[in-house]
Amino acid sequence: MDDRSKRRxxxxxVSGVLFAAVWFLWNTPFVYPVKLFVVLLHEISHGLATLATGGEILAIEITPLEGGSCRCPGGNAFVALSAGYLGSLLWGGLMIWGAERFPAFSAWLAAAIAVTVASVTLIFVREPFAAAFGLAFAAVLLVVAWRGGWRVSRWVLTTLGLVSCLYAVLDIKSDILDRxxxxxxARMLAELxxxxxxxxxxVWIAVALLFCFFLFRWAWRRA
Incomplete structure (x- = not known):
């Protein structure tokens, strides 16, 4: 077996073990903070899409029950509503791609995401729970980047990216297809x-599955 076959x-x-760990621990306290983080990214994506199309962000919130909201009037409603689940996918893809494509800069990417989350929390989050979570998660991510170096940051980013992509798929199924x-x-987009x-x-779950497939295939080819 040649070196490339061994790497693949x-x-x-490693991918199988990581996926299995996330899957079987999905409804446990181990994955819960990461799921809340993905909900926050979902709401941030709504806000960024609104800003990009001429609107504004008034407030971003998340709840202990993994709910969230983004009060962001103005802008293009179609783009803003579509940006939540698809934004979670893009965030997840960015973390996995960055960790795999530029592993030596993983700590910098983790720090950049931490600063982004902390900034959004300080500017737009009002509720105590959401504010405490956003700042605490950003602080942990900064510690990982600072003390863990690029190797630990790479694994953390890969795990966060995997959960973000998986959560998008499962959330679409749970919130839209099942209920x-x-x-x-999607309900608000249907009304629009x-x-x-x-x-x-x-449409969204098809996009999510295709995105995950091509992301995995890219990572496989790089191995």
Whole structure:
């Protein structure tokens, strides 16, 4: 077996173990903080999309029950509503891509994400729980970047990216396909466009699965 085959076999083994760990620990306290972090990224994505299309952010909130909201009037409602789940995918892809493409700069990427989360929390988050969580998570990520170096930061970013992508897929299924009556992003988009909620759920989950497939294939080819 040549060196590349060994690297790819190791990549499959590590990826499989990491995915299995996240999957089986999904509803445990170990993964819970990361899921809240992904919810925060989801709401930040709504806000950034609104800003990019001419609107503003008034407040971003997350709840202990993994709920969240972004009060962001103005801008393009279609783009802003679409940006939540798709934004979670992009954040996850950015973390995995950055950790794999530029491993030596993983600590810098982790620090940049921490500063972004802390800044958004300080400027836009009002509720005590959400503010405490955002600042605490940013602080932990900064410690990882500072004390853990690029190797530890790389693993942390890969794990965060995996959970972000997986959460987007599972959240779309839970909130839209399984419970279309909920007032989800897809439900509000259906009210805006006249296209049924289930259609938007199907489109988004297809995009999410394709995104994850191509991201994994890229990482496999680099191994």
């Amino acid at each position: 076999l190791r990549f499959l083994a 279309p009556e909920l007032r989800s992003d 466009t006249g296209v049924p909620t289930m259609v938007w759920g199907g």
